[in-house]
Amino acid sequence: MLRITNLSKTYPNGVKALDGINLTLSHGMFGLLGPNGAGKSSLMRTIAGLQKPDSGQILFNGVDVLQQPQALHRRLGYLPQEFGVYPRLSAFRLLDHFAILKGITHKKQRREQVAAVLAQTNLEEHRHRAVSAFSGGMHRRFGIALALLGDPALIIADEPTAGLDPGERNRFHQLLARLAQDRVVMLSTHIVEDVRDLCTQAVVLVGGRIRLAGRPADLVGGLAGRVWRKAVSHDQEPAMCHRFHVISTRLHEGRLIVHVVAEKQPGPGFRQVAPDLEDAYFHVLRQCETTAAERTCHVA
Ligand SMILES: Nc1ncnc2c1ncn2[C@@H]1O[C@H](COP(=O)(O)OP(=O)(O)OP(=O)(O)O)[C@@H](O)[C@H]1O
Numbered sequence: 550m551l552r553i554t555n556l557s558k559t560y561p562n563g564v565k566a567l568d569g570i571n572l573t574l575s576h577g578m579f580g581l582l583g584p585n586g587a588g589k590s591s592l593m594r595t596i597a598g599l600q601k602p603d604s605g606q607i608l609f610n611g612v613d614v615l616q617q618p619q620a621l622h623r624r625l626g627y628l629p630q631e632f633g634v635y636p637r638l639s640a641f642r643l644l645d646h647f648a649i650l651k652g653i654t655h656k657k658q659r660r661e662q663v664a665a666v667l668a669q670t671n672l673e674e675h676r677h678r679a680v681s682a683f684s685g686g687m688h689r690r691f692g693i694a695l696a697l698l699g700d701p702a703l704i705i706a707d708e709p710t711a712g713l714d715p716g717e718r719n720r721f722h723q724l725l726a727r728l729a730q731d732r733v734v735m736l737s738t739h740i741v742e743d744v745r746d747l748c749t750q751a752v753v754l755v756g757g758r759i760r761l762a763g764r765p766a767d768l769v770g771g772l773a774g775r776v777w778r779k780a781v782s783h784d785q786e787p788a789m790c791h792r793f794h795v796i797s798t799r800l801h802e803g804r805l806i807v808h809v810v811a812e813k814q815p816g817p818g819f820r821q822v823a824p825d826l827e828d829a830y831f832h833v834l835r836q837c838e839t840t841a842a843e844r845t846c847h848v849a
Pocket residue numbers: 560561562564565566583584585586587588589590591592739
């Protein structure tokens with residue numbers, strides 16, 4: 550349904566935010582995972598038509614959307630990372646206003662759509678409240694209500710759960726999962742758990758390039774039998790990082806746990822564990838860091 554080929558984007562300051570991205574998305578929830586500055590928002594903004602790439606192609610149902618932006622824009626719901634400040638208008642009035650901007654000019658049809666998106670996002674009982682007085686979670690759900698106007702076939706949500714408490718985050722995830730049943734939902738995040746819990750497909754983006762792609766369960770496959778864990782003291786950690794290929798250090802019940810990638814038992818006290826998505830993600834980040842450091846060393 551959405552096919553991206555060789556997409557690249559360099560900003561005027563010389564930062565290459567996207568470097569030859571190739572992706573094909575069909576129905577379901579698609580996770581875009583990457584650290585700060587990986588290029589997630591750049592990719593989403595480019596798909597949403599808010600900025601032009603330097604090269605590449607985006608096909609939506611076979612139509613080239615860089616040549617014919619309207620082909621996608623009518624079918625797109627975009628939930629950006631940053632929200633503007635809403636005026637003191639009620640949720641109903643604001644949605645009605647945006648529905649007009651989306652081209653839903655027939656009054657009865659518009660009322661029905663606004664009522665439907667309020668129901669889908671569980672905001673019906675708040676429809677007469679000013680959006681400016683909504684909580685963070687309600688804001689996010691209101692953002693989705695806006696994105697749903699016009700019944701989009703593709704929803705792009707850029708780090709939608711940032712700042713939500715666990716309850717709201719869970720409710721929001723369930724809403725996205727319901728929406729993904731019959732459309733494409735593209736979700737960017739740097740929270741590995743979100744991708745593991747929600748997504749049928751995922752890519753790891755680092756430095757504007759796709760480093761890992763597939764079903765979350767398959768992404769860990771390459772690490773099978775190679776991840777080892779050990780509880781260490783804070784003092785031991787630097788030596789561990791020096792001696793072993795440490796992919797992560799996490800706190801568990803106040804204790805520091807290191808995960809190491811090694812072909813065989815790396816040393817006393819290490820226990821082999823089944824790799825999870827977090828291991829796969831941190832392993833890729835480590836590989837990218839190492840490659841970047843090697844490049845810097847060569848230049849130096
Ligand atoms: N308008 C811009 N002009 C110049 N550089 C930009 C611009 N937007 C983004 N960048 C740079 O491009 C790179 C990718 O940024 P982008 O916002 O796409 O990453 P991201 O993965 O969404 O990060 P985050 O998780 O922090 O939102 C970064 O180095 C960023 O500083």
